[in-house]
Amino acid sequence: MVKILKQSSSKCIFIMILFTFLPQSNAANCSYAIDHENHKYTCVLKNAHVLLDNFDLIIEGTHLQGYSDDDVKVISISDSVIHTIQNTIFEKFKNLEEFLIIDGEVQAINSNALESCEKLETFHIQDAELNKIPSRLFENCKKLKELTFNNCGITTLENDVFYGIDKELQKLDFSGNKLKSLSSDIFKGLIRLKELNLASNEIESINESAFNDLIEVEKLMLNSNKIKSSLPSSIFKTLTNLTELDLRKNSISELKVDLFKELKNLKILDLSSNDIKELPEEIFTSLSNLKSIYLDFNNIKRLFINSFGEHNQTLIFTIDNNKLYSIQPGFFNNFASLAYFHATENDCMDDYIFNHDNPIDFSDKKVKDILHDCYYFHDPPKGFGEKYITLLWIGLGVAVCMCAFLYGLHFYFVRSLKREAQIQCIE
Ligand SMILES: *[C@@H]1O[C@H](CO)[C@@H](O)[C@H](O)[C@H]1NC(C)=O
Ligand SMILES: *[C@@H]1O[C@H](CO)[C@@H](O)[C@H](O)[C@H]1NC(C)=O
Ligand SMILES: *[C@@H]1O[C@H](CO)[C@@H](O)[C@H](O)[C@H]1NC(C)=O
Numbered sequence: 215m216v217k218i219l220k221q222s223s224s225k226c227i228f229i230m231i232l233f234t235f236l237p238q239s240n241a242a243n244c245s246y247a248i249d250h251e252n253h254k255y256t257c258v259l260k261n262a263h264v265l266l267d268n269f270d271l272i273i274e275g276t277h278l279q280g281y282s283d284d285d286v287k288v289i290s291i292s293d294s295v296i297h298t299i300q301n302t303i304f305e306k307f308k309n310l311e312e313f314l315i316i317d318g319e320v321q322a323i324n325s326n327a328l329e330s331c332e333k334l335e336t337f338h339i340q341d342a343e344l345n346k347i348p349s350r351l352f353e354n355c356k357k358l359k360e361l362t363f364n365n366c367g368i369t370t371l372e373n374d375v376f377y378g379i380d381k382e383l384q385k386l387d388f389s390g391n392k393l394k395s396l397s398s399d400i401f402k403g404l405i406r407l408k409e410l411n412l413a414s415n416e417i418e419s420i421n422e423s424a425f426n427d428l429i430e431v432e433k434l435m436l437n438s439n440k441i442k443s444s445l446p447s448s449i450f451k452t453l454t455n456l457t458e459l460d461l462r463k464n465s466i467s468e469l470k471v472d473l474f475k476e477l478k479n480l481k482i483l484d485l486s487s488n489d490i491k492e493l494p495e496e497i498f499t500s501l502s503n504l505k506s507i508y509l510d511f512n513n514i515k516r517l518f519i520n521s522f523g524e525h526n527q528t529l530i531f532t533i534d535n536n537k538l539y540s541i542q543p544g545f546f547n548n549f550a551s552l553a554y555f556h557a558t559e560n561d562c563m564d565d566y567i568f569n570h571d572n573p574i575d576f577s578d579k580k581v582k583d584i585l586h587d588c589y590y591f592h593d594p595p596k597g598f599g600e601k602y603i604t605l606l607w608i609g610l611g612v613a614v615c616m617c618a619f620l621y622g623l624h625f626y627f628v629r630s631l632k633r634e635a636q637i638q639c640i641e
């Protein structure tokens with residue numbers, strides 16, 4: 215209703231007069247408390263209503279005894295409608311270290327809103343309709359380490375958005391926005407950044423130099439974007455400290471051979487829900503510290519030894535929902551610590567992978583949990599014929615499997631896992 219009325223200036227003036235006469239319509243009371251977790255003196259502000267952008271939020275409320283505005287370290291705003299964030303908050307609380315707004319229906323931040331933010335370490339806005347962040351907004355926040363704009367409708371980032379704080383920032387969360395591309399300059403100079411979350415945007419293209427300065431980054435989330443075909447092969451080349459890379463839910467169809475070459479510290483790689491058809495030679499060979507690899511929901515047909523190399527640290531390997539029909543013999547010899555291998559929903563019904571001439575021998579591995587739907591009875595219990603079984607769980611020398619056949623589902627314990635031919639189900 216306010217938006218419609220604002221279109222006509224006379225009605226707009228009417229509304230302003232109305233608000234002037236409504237007592238304290240733009241005021242809200244802080245409820246002050248000392249936070250149990252971080253022991254910081256905190257203002258919790260709820261039900262603030264500042265509907266017009268030229269109205270200031272007026273913060274009232276009674277301090278705990280012995281405390282004043284200068285003691286407030288945290289402000290946490292929720293369930294409010296604050297059209298524009300002004301400089302009044304930081305002028306009142308000069309020593310704020312954390313600024314949090316969750317569901318504050320914020321539509322804009324004034325470019326001078328953070329003029330007095332010298333002590334600020336965390337700035338967090340969630341669920342707003344900002345579209346853009348003013349240039350050099352954080353220029354004075356020399357201690358800012360964590361910055362979150364989650365689900366704020368941001369479509370572009372100016373090159374100078376991190377001006378003045380580039381050497382301080384450690385954690386950046388822009389997940390759930392509408393970013394479409396990443397230029398070479400956006401993250402320039404962020405040499406202390408440890409975590410970058412760009413999940414759930416609309417990113418289609420990333421300049422090959424976009425991440426060049428992020429030499430200390432350990433976690434990079436690019437999942438649920440629109441990255442098509444392939445990423446530039448040099449895009450991760452300086453990220454030698456990266457331990458976690460999430461590329462899930464994109465449309466990557468091709469992996470450039472050198473893409474992961476420098477990621478010697480990578481522990482978790484998630485490539486699931488893409489359109490990958492094959493794994494090039496040596497694509498994962500330099501990832502000697504890899505603990506988990508997720509390749510589910512792609513179109514991979516075959517696994518070759520020379521795509522992977524030696525992975526004696528890898529515990530988890532999942533490749534469910536692909537078109538897998540072949541695993542090169544000896545493939546698992548390089549996975550000395552594998553504990554968990556999933557390969558359900560593949561094209562293996564013809565007994566290609568787990569067949570009797572070329573059985574996968576896990577007996578010398580520490581595999582505790584293996585799940586695939588390609589085992590079948592070689593030596594079925596009497597009267598069942600050859601039926602497919604699925605292994606549900608293996609551990610402590612026992613396995614539980616499920617046999618599907620005409621008359622329903624039956625559960626069995628499996629005695630030996632050494633070869634499929636030796637699997638015996640005992641009811
Ligand atoms: C704030 O608290 C005072 C005193 O309890 C009260 O009179 C006032 O109405 C409150 N203001 C708002 C906006 O809730
Ligand atoms: C990436 O950015 C650099 C520097 O701005 C530019 O020279 C280069 O052409 C860009 N690459 C692509 C593929 O657009
Ligand atoms: C990577 O991390 C280690 C500590 O884990 C640190 O000593 C090293 O300087 C970092 N390397 C880079 C390039 O930042």
Ligand SMILES: *[C@@H]1O[C@H](CO)[C@@H](O)[C@H](O)[C@H]1NC(C)=O
Pocket residue numbers: 502524526527550
């Ligand atoms: C893993 O392999 C590397 C070389 O590829 C070797 O240096 C290391 O000792 C191995 N670790 C274990 C636990 O076998």
